[in-house]
Amino acid sequence: MRRSLPPFLAAMVSGALAAQALPPAPPLPGLTERRLANGAEVILVRRPGSGAFRASLFFRQGGVDEPPQLLGATELLSRCLLGPAWPEDLRDDAGLEPLLQQEDTLAESLRMAGAQGGASPDREALAAAHGALLDRLEARYDQDASQEAYRAAGGLEVQAVDTRDFLAEGVELPAEAFGLWCRTEADRLRRVALSRLPFARASLVADLKSGAFPKDPAVAVLLGAALPGHPYGRNLGDYAAAVEALRRDDLRAYARRACSPGRMAVVLVGDLDPGAALPVLERTLGALPAGTPPEPPVLPDLNLALGDRRVQIQGEDSRVLAGWRIPARTSPDAPALEVLARILGGGPSARLPLRLKEIATDIQVSTGRPGARYPNLLVVDARPRPGHSLQEVEEALDREILLLRQAPVSQEEWSRALAQLEVGRLDLQADAGDLAAALGVAWAQTGSWQGFSAEADRLRAAGPEALQRAAATYLIPSHRTVVEVVPDPSRRLDAQDRAFLEVLRTLAQRQVEDPAQRESLVAEGLRQFQMLPQAERTKTLDLLRRQLQGAR
Amino acid sequence: MTRPMPPFAVLAVPALVAAGGLGPLQAADPAPIPGSPQTFVLPNGLQVALFEDHSLPLVKGELRVALPPPAEDPEAWLRPLGLRMMALGGSGARSAAAFAQAADAVGLQLPASLGPRAVTWRFTARAQDQGTALDLLADRVARPGFDPQALEPARLEAWSEVGEAQALPRARLRFDRSLAALPLPAERQLATLDPTMLAAWHRTRFRPEGARLALWGDLDLAQARQLAILAFGAWTAGAPAPAPAAPASPAPEPGPFLAALPGEACELRIGLVEDGTDAALRRYLGPWVLAQLQAAGLHPSDPLSGDPLVVTADAPLGVPAAPLKARLEAALEALPATFGDRDLAALARQATAAQVLRGLHPGDQLADALAPAAAPRDLETARTVLRRWLGAANRRLFASGDPGALAGLQAPAAPEPQAPVSTPKR
Numbered sequence: 001m002r003r004s005l006p007p008f009l010a011a012m013v014s015g016a017l018a019a020q021a022l023p024p025a026p027p028l029p030g031l032t033e034r035r036l037a038n039g040a041e042v043i044l045v046r047r048p049g050s051g052a053f054r055a056s057l058f059f060r061q062g063g064v065d066e067p068p069q070l071l072g073a074t075e076l077l078s079r080c081l082l083g084p085a086w087p088e089d090l091r092d093d094a095g096l097e098p099l100l101q102q103e104d105t106l107a108e109s110l111r112m113a114g115a116q117g118g119a120s121p122d123r124e125a126l127a128a129a130h131g132a133l134l135d136r137l138e139a140r141y142d143q144d145a146s147q148e149a150y151r152a153a154g155g156l157e158v159q160a161v162d163t164r165d166f167l168a169e170g171v172e173l174p175a176e177a178f179g180l181w182c183r184t185e186a187d188r189l190r191r192v193a194l195s196r197l198p199f200a201r202a203s204l205v206a207d208l209k210s211g212a213f214p215k216d217p218a219v220a221v222l223l224g225a226a227l228p229g230h231p232y233g234r235n236l237g238d239y240a241a242a243v244e245a246l247r248r249d250d251l252r253a254y255a256r257r258a259c260s261p262g263r264m265a266v267v268l269v270g271d272l273d274p275g276a277a278l279p280v281l282e283r284t285l286g287a288l289p290a291g292t293p294p295e296p297p298v299l300p301d302l303n304l305a306l307g308d309r310r311v312q313i314q315g316e317d318s319r320v321l322a323g324w325r326i327p328a329r330t331s332p333d334a335p336a337l338e339v340l341a342r343i344l345g346g347g348p349s350a351r352l353p354l355r356l357k358e359i360a361t362d363i364q365v366s367t368g369r370p371g372a373r374y375p376n377l378l379v380v381d382a383r384p385r386p387g388h389s390l391q392e393v394e395e396a397l398d399r400e401i402l403l404l405r406q407a408p409v410s411q412e413e414w415s416r417a418l419a420q421l422e423v424g425r426l427d428l429q430a431d432a433g434d435l436a437a438a439l440g441v442a443w444a445q446t447g448s449w450q451g452f453s454a455e456a457d458r459l460r461a462a463g464p465e466a467l468q469r470a471a472a473t474y475l476i477p478s479h480r481t482v483v484e485v486v487p488d489p490s491r492r493l494d495a496q497d498r499a500f501l502e503v504l505r506t507l508a509q510r511q512v513e514d515p516a517q518r519e520s521l522v523a524e525g526l527r528q529f530q531m532l533p534q535a536e537r538t539k540t541l542d543l544l545r546r547q548l549q550g551a552r
Numbered sequence: 553m554t555r556p557m558p559p560f561a562v563l564a565v566p567a568l569v570a571a572g573g574l575g576p577l578q579a580a581d582p583a584p585i586p587g588s589p590q591t592f593v594l595p596n597g598l599q600v601a602l603f604e605d606h607s608l609p610l611v612k613g614e615l616r617v618a619l620p621p622p623a624e625d626p627e628a629w630l631r632p633l634g635l636r637m638m639a640l641g642g643s644g645a646r647s648a649a650a651f652a653q654a655a656d657a658v659g660l661q662l663p664a665s666l667g668p669r670a671v672t673w674r675f676t677a678r679a680q681d682q683g684t685a686l687d688l689l690a691d692r693v694a695r696p697g698f699d700p701q702a703l704e705p706a707r708l709e710a711w712s713e714v715g716e717a718q719a720l721p722r723a724r725l726r727f728d729r730s731l732a733a734l735p736l737p738a739e740r741q742l743a744t745l746d747p748t749m750l751a752a753w754h755r756t757r758f759r760p761e762g763a764r765l766a767l768w769g770d771l772d773l774a775q776a777r778q779l780a781i782l783a784f785g786a787w788t789a790g791a792p793a794p795a796p797a798a799p800a801s802p803a804p805e806p807g808p809f810l811a812a813l814p815g816e817a818c819e820l821r822i823g824l825v826e827d828g829t830d831a832a833l834r835r836y837l838g839p840w841v842l843a844q845l846q847a848a849g850l851h852p853s854d855p856l857s858g859d860p861l862v863v864t865a866d867a868p869l870g871v872p873a874a875p876l877k878a879r880l881e882a883a884l885e886a887l888p889a890t891f892g893d894r895d896l897a898a899l900a901r902q903a904t905a906a907q908v909l910r911g912l913h914p915g916d917q918l919a920d921a922l923a924p925a926a927a928p929r930d931l932e933t934a935r936t937v938l939r940r941w942l943g944a945a946n947r948r949l950f951a952s953g954d955p956g957a958l959a960g961l962q963a964p965a966a967p968e969p970q971a972p973v974s975t976p977k978r
Contacts, residue, residue, distance in 0.1 A: 029607075047607075047912075049911070050911035050912055051908050051911060052908050052909045052911055052912050053912075054912055146898060154901070154902075154904075154905030154908065154909075155905070155909075156905065156906060156909055157909075172909045172912055173909075174905065174908045174909070210866075269912075270912060271911075346656070347652070347655070347656040347659075347661065348652040348655075348656065349649070349652040349653045349655075349656040350656070354649075354652075386712075412657075415657075416656050416657050416659075419657060419658055419659040419678070419681075420656070420659035421659075422659065422678060423610075423658075423659035423660075423676055423677060423678055424659070426608055426609065426610040426676075426678065427610065427612070427676045429608055429610075430608055430610055430612065430769075430914050431912070431913050431914060431915065432912035432913065433912065433913065498815055
């Protein structure tokens with residue numbers, strides 16, 4: 001699931017951009033690379049004198065790799081395997097495991113009872129028993145945040161994040177806590193206790209059902225419509241029921257494979273001496289069993305020239321999102337497309353902010369949506385100014401894209417884009433957290449940390465003419481999907497309209513995979529529903545509700 | 553590093569030297585201490601701190617210009633619009649387009665953030681562009697041009713914000729402004745605003761003697777001095793802002809800020825006004841407050857983000873908001889009394905640990921140099937700060953949802969404000 005990334009990962013996009021503008025590239029100063037005995041990779045950048053270090057674990061296993069029966073597993077692992085290191089995940093507690101198993105069984109029974117619909121004494125008894133068990137579990141946990149292992153050692157910025165491409169965690173610690181970090185991570189990856197799974201699952205399901213995710217529904221529709229059938233286009237918000245049905249044993253088994261050393265990179269930046277640090281790593285994280293990585297996912301062969309698609313949805317304000325299917329980060333054309341994004345939207349004097357400023361605002365251009373291991377999207381996002389229409393903005397955007405295809409970019413624009421990218425690259429290197437993130441993301445997306453700098457050589461060799469070639473290849477109508485967001489009339493909906501929308505959306509999620517088709521169906525359904533006389537509306541709503549109950 | 557001086561600086565530097573203004577800059581340079589900035593003051597009062605780091609060809613910087621407390625500034629309502637105009641307009645001798653082009657050419661961005669008693673600009677530049685970057689920063693901050701053509705769209709935008717008819721955005725705007733202690737402009741004030749007034753506002757508020765510049769990166773003390781003089785040496789302020797005889801604009805509304813949305817579930821927020829009171833102490837106590845609210849199962853915003861702390865709660869459709877409000881208020885009310893010696897000691901340990909980790913982040917070093925946190929001198933001081941921060945007088949309420957659910961959310965009585973606690977020096 002795509003959540004807003006913490007700062008250390010928010011830098012990754014600009015890191016990907018910045019990587020392509022390096023001057024002739026020396027290897028990163030102070031960088032040591034090593035493969036541990038069990039296959040885990042270590043990337044260590046020494047920064048003497050700071051007295052502290054940033055430690056990250058990256059697993060090349062993201063939402064895109066989830067098998068259909070384990071949708072949401074990556075998100076759950078980021079919530080209850082990685083991040084804060086709680087005492088109950090790190091100690092032997094003979095009484096805890098039976099309680100967790102009992103909770104898992106009760107939760108499944110409760111879910112099954114719920115699926116049968118309606119209230120019943122059995123279901124109420126189950127719910128009461130489950131609630132009591134959760135209370136007992138909670139009572140065993142340390143609620144005092146100071147007991148978290150890293151905070152107790154003076155650590156900060158304990159984070160875990162899941163993306164479509166990878167799962168990662170990071171923490172900042174004083175240099176003397178390096179041994180503690182190695183032992184703690186090795187210990188929890190060996191145990192995979194998932195002690196807080198009941199609460200993490202309930203919280204995720206509540207988030208999904210409440211509509212809190214996806215945070216930006218327009219982007220979710222764009223991804224679904226532009227990348228149909230591919231996990232990049234999937235919206236976890238449609239799979240709350242599947243997440244609710246995840247069992248603890250299945251998730252633990254998956255975690256052991258997904259987080260196996262062969263899919264792991266240890267990224268360290270800070271005041272660490274490789275000579276002293278590597279033996280400690282070998283004894284701890286290097287001693288984890290190699291395990292068996294999960295089968296690679298069977299992904300559809302995405303046709304980039306799928307055809308021009310167009311979807312209209314309702315939202316708070318007018319907005320247009322145009323996405324073009326572009327190749328993965330490892331493609332020779334990827335650096336040129338990154339620079340094109342910068343030429344279109346990098347700064348107030350870039351083409352779109354400058355030339356569309358009279359008619360559009362909040363113009364954003366980005367690549368790598370929603371990831372970059374596989375074909376993804378270059379997205380232009382803009383809002384019409386008051387008095388201007390979506391069509392005007394789209395037409396102006398088309399003209400600018402056409403110009404990119406027809407004429408080479410000027411030397412001045414090329415130099416400006418390179419300067420911006422170089423500032424971004426240097427800025428990433430200045431901050432230990434950002435550098436660790438950039439190296440880890442490059443490793444996860446390209447197979448090596450050198451993805452952070454090697455792309456620069458490709459771009460430099462290509463020159464500005466490569467941009468026109470890339471635009472003519474990818475920024476064409478057959479690669480494009482447009483989502484138009486028109487102001488939401490739902491503020492004028494009555495309670496019955498809203499109930500109808502809720503039921504129809506739930507039904508549509510089960511039967512129509514393509515979000516674009518689904519949105520069209522729901523919008524048309526609402527239009528017809530609103531035209532019915534009151535009695536017919538009530539009857540129709542009852543009918544749909546019964547259909548929903550039957551489907552359960 | 554050498555580069556040509558801009559014309560204004562060529563004139564300004566000899567004048568400063570002739571006036572003996574460089575005296576403080578001619579002292580012997582002390583050796584830099586790792587993690588500690590070297591500091592100096594320009595004759596015009598601008599304070600400069602430098603963290604030398606030559607590991608990358610990069611320079612980062614922050615410039616913080618102090619503003620009077622909103623309650624003492626009759627034109628506090630103008631701050632958001634004035635800053636927008638500074639960002640949109642040209643600067644110095646450059647038109648807006650030329651400024652944007654010059655900044656983009658070196659990959660420079662100059663984002664500004666408005667706090668209750670200061671505006672802060674940040675930048676990052678290649679070491680080879682450090683002079684250009686500082687020139688552009690100085691132009692934007694000290695010599696902005698207020699473009700009459702840019703004023704009309706900005707005025708219309710502000711007008712439409714103020715006159716917003718829809719309940720939800722209107723309530724959100726008023727809530728946000730109340731938390732920032734910034735009154736909304738009256739239509740008459742917006743209508744009469746012109747570039748001359750904006751220039752006068754800028755001249756009296758943006759003063760070098762209330763400004764601090766922090767630099768990090770690939771430059772030494774001599775370079776930093778030269779650059780600071782060239783870019784900021786000619787910055788002289790106008791007369792100070794006149795003391796208000798009577799408030800020219802109303803004080804921010806106390807709320808509650810309610811948006812009736814028939815048929816919608818209730819969303820409730822309690823925010824804490826951030827007008828600069830006890831700012832350094834609140835930064836120090838913020839992590840504890842955040843942890844306590846999270847442990848209570850609430851959803852607070854991060855008090856260290858610089859924005860006012862807001863606690864949010866949702867209720868399913870049909871559930872009234874009043875009990876939710878009571879729950880949030882009770883949680884906030886209870887916190888000061890629970891703060892004890894152990895918490896104070898834990899915060900001290902946390903602050904020490906954070907100091908160690910700051911070496912990983914140049915941005916944190918800069919922010920800390922300009923806006924440090926300060927430990928309360930004792931437990932009672934800490935509790936007093938917490939009571940003032942979390943207390944009823946400082947809370948503002950926002951709620952949206954079905955009118956039935958919002959029933960019972962009454963306007964709180966306006967209690968008397970308490971005097972701030974003085975911040976001990978670090």
